[in-house]
Amino acid sequence: MATHVDLGEPVDDGLLLKPETPPKNSTLQSPKGSESAKPGSSPSTGSNSSKRSRTDDESSSSPSRLGSKRVKRRAPSTISPFTSAEGYSLLYSDLRLKLPRGGDGFLDFLPNVSFVDKTPCILELPDKFRYIILRPPQFGKSAFLSTLVVYYDIRAADQFHEQFQSLAVSGQVLPHRNQHLCLWFALSSVDTIGSLAEVEEDLDSTITRTLTCFLIQYAKELNLSNPYDYLNSYGDKFGLVLDLVQASGHTLFVAIDDYDAPITIRTIDQLELFSQRPEPGEIESLLDRNFWRPLLNRSDVIEKLFVMGTFPVKYKTLQEISFSDPRSVPSFRTFCGFTEEEAFDFTRSVLKEPDLDELRRCCGKFSFPFDDGVDEPVLHPRQVMNQILKTHRITGSKPFHIVSTLLAILPGHSNKPQEASIDGLIELVGAGVVDCDVESESSSSSVLNGGAVTWRDLYYAGALASDRQSKVLRLNNSAVLELIHSSVDSIVCERHGLDGFPDTWYVSNLHKTLKPLVEAVSTILQALVRSSFGRKHEPNLPGALELLMGKSQGLGLGKRPKILFPPSGGRVQVTAYPARAPYPRAPEFPTNIHIWELKTLTLRGMWLGANPNDNDPTPEALEKLYKELLCLDEEQLLRRRYTGCSPASGAMETVEVGSLLDDDPVVPQFLSVGGRILLRVPFVEPEPEREWEEEEDGVFDFNESSEMEETIVADLRKRRVPFEDFESDEDSESDVDW
Numbered sequence: 001m002a003t004h005v006d007l008g009e010p011v012d013d014g015l016l017l018k019p020e021t022p023p024k025n026s027t028l029q030s031p032k033g034s035e036s037a038k039p040g041s042s043p044s045t046g047s048n049s050s051k052r053s054r055t056d057d058e059s060s061s062s063p064s065r066l067g068s069k070r071v072k073r074r075a076p077s078t079i080s081p082f083t084s085a086e087g088y089s090l091l092y093s094d095l096r097l098k099l100p101r102g103g104d105g106f107l108d109f110l111p112n113v114s115f116v117d118k119t120p121c122i123l124e125l126p127d128k129f130r131y132i133i134l135r136p137p138q139f140g141k142s143a144f145l146s147t148l149v150v151y152y153d154i155r156a157a158d159q160f161h162e163q164f165q166s167l168a169v170s171g172q173v174l175p176h177r178n179q180h181l182c183l184w185f186a187l188s189s190v191d192t193i194g195s196l197a198e199v200e201e202d203l204d205s206t207i208t209r210t211l212t213c214f215l216i217q218y219a220k221e222l223n224l225s226n227p228y229d230y231l232n233s234y235g236d237k238f239g240l241v242l243d244l245v246q247a248s249g250h251t252l253f254v255a256i257d258d259y260d261a262p263i264t265i266r267t268i269d270q271l272e273l274f275s276q277r278p279e280p281g282e283i284e285s286l287l288d289r290n291f292w293r294p295l296l297n298r299s300d301v302i303e304k305l306f307v308m309g310t311f312p313v314k315y316k317t318l319q320e321i322s323f324s325d326p327r328s329v330p331s332f333r334t335f336c337g338f339t340e341e342e343a344f345d346f347t348r349s350v351l352k353e354p355d356l357d358e359l360r361r362c363c364g365k366f367s368f369p370f371d372d373g374v375d376e377p378v379l380h381p382r383q384v385m386n387q388i389l390k391t392h393r394i395t396g397s398k399p400f401h402i403v404s405t406l407l408a409i410l411p412g413h414s415n416k417p418q419e420a421s422i423d424g425l426i427e428l429v430g431a432g433v434v435d436c437d438v439e440s441e442s443s444s445s446s447v448l449n450g451g452a453v454t455w456r457d458l459y460y461a462g463a464l465a466s467d468r469q470s471k472v473l474r475l476n477n478s479a480v481l482e483l484i485h486s487s488v489d490s491i492v493c494e495r496h497g498l499d500g501f502p503d504t505w506y507v508s509n510l511h512k513t514l515k516p517l518v519e520a521v522s523t524i525l526q527a528l529v530r531s532s533f534g535r536k537h538e539p540n541l542p543g544a545l546e547l548l549m550g551k552s553q554g555l556g557l558g559k560r561p562k563i564l565f566p567p568s569g570g571r572v573q574v575t576a577y578p579a580r581a582p583y584p585r586a587p588e589f590p591t592n593i594h595i596w597e598l599k600t601l602t603l604r605g606m607w608l609g610a611n612p613n614d615n616d617p618t619p620e621a622l623e624k625l626y627k628e629l630l631c632l633d634e635e636q637l638l639r640r641r642y643t644g645c646s647p648a649s650g651a652m653e654t655v656e657v658g659s660l661l662d663d664d665p666v667v668p669q670f671l672s673v674g675g676r677i678l679l680r681v682p683f684v685e686p687e688p689e690r691e692w693e694e695e696e697d698g699v700f701d702f703n704e705s706s707e708m709e710e711t712i713v714a715d716l717r718k719r720r721v722p723f724e725d726f727e728s729d730e731d732s733e734s735d736v737d738w
Helices: 088-098 119-124 141-152 154-163 196-217 237-248 268-272 280-296 340-348 356-363 381-391 401-408 422-431 455-460 478-495 501-510 515-530 541-555 603-610 619-631 634-639 707-719
Strands: 129-134 181-186 252-257 302-309 433-435 464-467 472-475 572-575 593-601 641-645 652-656 669-673 676-680 691-694 700-703
Touching: 119 141, 141 154, 141 181, 141 252, 141 302, 181 196, 196 237, 196 280, 237 280, 340 356, 340 381, 356 381, 356 478, 401 455, 401 478, 422 433, 422 478, 422 515, 422 541, 455 464, 455 472, 472 478, 478 541, 501 515, 515 541, 515 619, 515 676, 541 572, 541 593, 541 669, 603 619, 603 641, 634 676
Parallel strands: 129 302, 181 252, 252 302, 593 669
Antiparallel strands: 433 472, 464 472, 572 593, 641 652, 669 676, 691 700
């Protein structure tokens, strides 16, 4: 897996390697300055500049040195954990040494870098293949492609054992290595801003530049004496190059990176330029006509084809070709991304005491469907990097930039269940899932064709993870949850009248009562329940509390509470009140922590408990039951029966509601029964009532006056900092300065 500590640059992460000494990069350049393709280097072939800038020594290497790199033996990192106290600059430098740089390919990795060896995936590849594989942005696609280029490149045969020494393929019988001429296209370099004629001109320039680099690189194998200007006046460039390859007796390995990039809007800034682009369908037809069809017209010389991207695009030519099923290769489950074991080992190689629970919470688990039904989830590699950087207060790049763009263009409401909306996001947080069977859909991404954003689009962008068995998409990491909060918090606050909740929160903590919290979260939960009648998935208590605490920075809590993704054990932890009371002259309290246990009983389960012999309830029956439960007193509600899946046995069982609450719980228990919340708190000896009075020296003492509390609340309303002024948990570690 490779990434850079530099910020703001979308880079794929996937394979990390560690040479003992840095390789001396050689980059071929034509007399006109065109950049050549370097096997296994950054996937920048066809662009004027690579993903990272090269030094003068790197860019001035002569053509004759191509393929002469000698990379020393790669081995795991032995760098000791950070012990320096020289300040952030030295710390940042040390961290740069341990983490790969953005845009690095297989041969570009620096020494002393922790790595994850993904070469075992290569051992399962067949003799001939054609694959199209989709993965979220910055998930390791480019790094893996660069590894395949080095593995199959005929010119790298002499250096194979040095380049792959200590990796999984070392010492194996590998009859198919170093067999091909390798042609790499990175379609992200095609500029689609402008008229259709301008886009066509830029695409032609990219094709010419890439093919020229290919001819320079393999001039000896193709018997070319002057490859630099060979294509300048030739019409069918692909035809000429493919004829040369066939005449030479060689075959091709073709790698296409970011095949959807010319059509995808990747950043919010590009939204402003959208009106200056041709229609997505026009760009798709242009690429199909000028790129895909001439490239694949001579597929007899392309023995191996590997296409990678983020969103599905149905290019007409690709529909006419038979592609291999990637699900037939088991290692493709994990060839991009980190398994949990890989992520933990990688993090431990850089940090002395990593927070593994936080790593799971922030990186999420992504599963990609396979025919055998076995799911082997992987963590987002860029998020693993970001967690390492965050430990030392360094902000990493944002792997969910496309998600931010898609959320920015969502409508407030949509009547189509497959389309995402702001209301849909609120319901997603409330229930944690949304119905969507990704495998049943085979069409192009609708947003690429100028349509509305769908839940499938958010899945492909990495915002949601697929649950194959339940046929739903799930929220699975806190970074995406932060982006969703930025879209829905103000709507939730306005819709449920939560402007005064910071006052309520402070006073309820002052009096050590959770009743105001129960009332506030009940308002949100019941609204979600009323909108869910007849749906497969009902809202739950953690989701409603997550929406309530969406503005938690406004409560002075600093970090956002870990509600939807709690630490191991499942109990929610919320800061009781700020370390400094919001009233400037009030006494300072120690920062205590609320620990809560949250349980949810669904309306459907309550209905099945009362009607064990009937079929599934209708929406009207659920609505009637909901109103009935709200009118019951607590004793009647506790005697009701509930049918649900037992956490212990995994089987369906029917129990009384009261059996799910403890008489004297260790921590406060919240039980949602069809939208109504019951509360049980541990028994605590009551303390004598104490109230404040200000003495002459300006220090508050507990006395008999009750006016001070009213003063605090009134001052809060006047002085409270607006919610929008607070940074999110992902960007700030500091407490709120009241």
